[in-house]
Amino acid sequence: MRKNVILLLCILLLSGCTKDVMKEEVHTNLTGEIQKYSLEETMETLVSEEFKGRLPGTEGNERATSYIENRFKEMDLVPYKDSTYLQGYTQRVCHPDEQKHSLIIEYKDGTKEELKLGVDYMYNNFIYNEDISLEITSSVEDKDISKKMLLLDSTDELGTYLSKAGGLLIKREGFHLSAIISQSNVPIIHVNPQVYEKIVSNNGKIVNIKSEHKIKEMEVYNVAGKIPGKDNKKALVLSSHFDHVGWRGDAIFYGAIDNGSGTTVLLDVANKLKEYSDINPFKMDIIIVAFNGEEGGLLGSGNFVDDIKNVYEDIYNINIDCVGSKSSGKIAFDPDNYLGRELIEELKIRLERNNIEYEDKYYGMSDHQSFLNQDIPAVSIGQGDLKFIHTQRDNIEDVDFQYLQRISNSIYNFVLGNNGKTFAPSEDTIDHAFPSNEICEEAYKKSEEIKKEMNIQYDEEFEFKIEGYTFRGSGNKKFNKIEEVKEYYPDMKIADNLSKYKFNNIIVDRWTHGISYITVGIPFDGEISKVTKRNIDINNVHEILMEYTYGEKVLEVEVGKNASRDTSYEEEIRLDGDRKDYIIRRDEISGIYSGFYTEVKIGVDTFYVDFILYTPGELDSERIKSYDFHKNLNTEEELIDLIDEIIAEINMEEMVQNLFTN
Structure with a gap:
């Protein structure tokens, strides 16, 4: 019977009747x-x-x-x-058997209990090589919450308190695990319901966490x-x-x-x-x-x-x-x-x-x-x-x-x-797959209205729709004083000067400034989603844009963590000698020298440091829409002179470490 069916199929295919055999039984x-x-x-x-x-x-x-x-x-x-x-x-990997993690609960009666990883508790982010001891609190109004481990009975409010508490100890039925390697100074620990109830009933006092994590780059394979x-x-x-x-x-x-x-x-x-x-x-x-x-x-x-x-x-x-x-x-x-x-x-x-x-x-x-x-x-x-x-x-x-x-x-x-x-x-x-400039302008205005009406704070974000496109807005802003940045990122160290250029302002995670178009967002009904908390943590920062000035000149310094650079529109001019680590960029269409960049390696992380030099008065309104916005502002010689100044006066690795690590 099988042979007869196959013969029939072959005859039908040869006769061109392919649609007739494309039934789900085949x-x-x-x-x-x-x-x-x-x-x-x-x-x-x-x-x-x-x-x-x-x-x-x-x-x-x-x-x-x-x-x-x-x-x-x-x-x-x-x-x-x-x-x-x-x-x-190549990707960053973290072999479970090469990691060390222990957690001990101290109770008010003086007893201690070491919890078993994978049975009693699960950590959900990486606290690199730390020995942490935090007092446990169950009060979200605790005035010292930033120095304590907040005990929560669910994950519902994780986003609300992640940027406020010194750590989170959360009850969870069935542990959840992610493969994303995220570093943080705020430990997020899930405990099973039995451990949670014991901490509550026995008056858990202090949680002690010790961790040593080994992360490396390794070649892995698609097949x-x-x-x-x-x-x-x-x-x-x-x-x-x-x-x-x-x-x-x-x-x-x-x-x-x-x-x-x-x-x-x-x-x-x-x-x-x-x-x-x-x-x-x-x-x-x-x-x-x-x-x-x-x-x-x-x-x-x-x-x-x-x-x-x-x-x-x-x-x-x-x-x-x-x-x-x-x-x-x-x-x-x-x-x-x-x-x-x-x-x-x-x-x-x-x-x-x-x-x-x-x-x-x-x-x-x-x-x-x-x-x-x-x-x-x-x-x-x-x-x-x-x-x-x-x-x-x-x-x-x-x-x-x-x-x-x-x-x-x-x-x-x-x-x-x-x-x-x-x-x-x-x-x-294709045109409808991405919002037009007009829709983006409308979205920017809408975002500003929402921020005012809803009093959006720096650590909050929201999503909204314009003509079927989803945008994300946030309270992110441009800081004009270094002290203002310290309020949210106390461990970030920002240079007052880069060579002769003086600090003017900074945006942390710049693409969340104002709005950004997102292809995949949080599904929601209506025009505006509910406001959610952003995780304000130096370890979750991926991009920083700083502006320094000298006279009429403005020097923009953009630092990206583990980011890729789109070089399809530019010609790269590689230098030699002491300047070999710096690459000058020139727009292939206009021939304009837009700036230069270098790469800094710190541990398993790679940082791209991009420098753009310009005079504000010579920028036109099309700056965002075109790469042709540095008209006659830079020559190759000017950029080489600036590179020499930076080499002589700035330790690039130290500058990046001060921004992204603590």
Whole structure:
């Protein structure tokens, strides 16, 4: 019977009746071979003790990488690049076994209790090499709250008190773990309900925390293969991330839904597409890629997109992240995803045929965003009501394998039904994907009105909508006096002078000054979201803009932490000798010398220090809209003279350390 079905399919395909066979039942192997791996077997491997949560920088992540690589080899996928499936990039990693963390509670009766990590408590941020002793308080009105550990019965008010308390001790049923490496001087500790009740009933007095953290840079790998098509200028990228958050103490976070599920589906779809292509080659390349580093901030996909955008003329992406949960609701498609709108509508058709429910709802951040950031149509297929991800309850017991199979079938049939199509957005779609200058100006005025009406404070932020675009506003401002900065960032040390230039003002985390357009925000009904607290902490600062003056000249100094620089519009002039660490920038279109920059390495962090020299009276109103705003202000000789002054008088590493570390 199987042979007759295959023969019939081949006849239909050869006769051109492809649409008739693209029904949802067509998901068996076209060669008639038995699949080597069931969905259950793949999932069981990915969430096994051996892989231990697949955290980048650990042996479990390396084993997961090798497992996926071997599956690609067995499918006979073509390596994506350089004859290898492994596409390396560097990211910061933190191996759980190389960290030391202890927590002791002292009670008022003089007794002490050391809590067990992963059983009694979980730390949620990194307190580098500290020995901290804080008195416990349960009063949010405590006048010495900045020097005490505030005890909270839920995470609801975490944002409110994070910038006020010396530390937070929070009751939580089921620990939550993140893979983002965030340094802070404010310890955030979750304790289980039993420990919380004991602290309350036994009058917990003091919490003692000791920590030693080792963070390093390490090469990790995306795994990428290819099913070659007839047109190698066009590509569909099917992706999922396979990394997760690993373990801490005795608590292992297996990550079945996030994202063992997406990777299981990806491998299943890849196997079926490869066998189909052996009989009937696709009209375009299909790239199968398992991303690493998603949990750390879309690191693997960001690196991959930077490469593939230069390989193909037309690309689109379908990403699979968090599917098959018995408890997480419908597939969510972000209604504000303009670039992926046509792609989403076509996917909805395939999901409907497989009885998979969906809704127009904000999904969240995943690797598809790396493609959208480069104006490439992309979408994530994922459930929108995820309750247990990043907790120990995200395990294989929550997985509905029949649901996973229907997702796999939907994607497989989508690819067959859209063979050769790229979903390239029209110019009109691209124009509407980002707000116009007019809308931005309207948003700026709206933001100022909201700040006045709602009395927004420096440490507060809000989101609001203008014509369907979401903007974020905050109470961030320009400080004209160094003493004002100290009120919020007491450990920040700002130079009064840089060479002959005197301090004028500073903006901390400059892009939150006024407003910023955001592609992914907090979903909310109505025009304005509720006001939330910003985490005002020197360790969470990523960008600083300082202004110094000398006579009519203004020197802007922008310092970015672990930031990338867009050099597509400029020519870089590298110097030698004592100036070898400095690079002059010149606009390629106008030929204007706009400034220079240098790079400073401190520990595992890289800082870019950018200098711009100009005369305010010669700037025009188009400064924000164009790079052509330094007309006749600088010559190469002027900038070299300034570099020589800085080399002679300023210790760049010390300046950066004073701004960003304590």
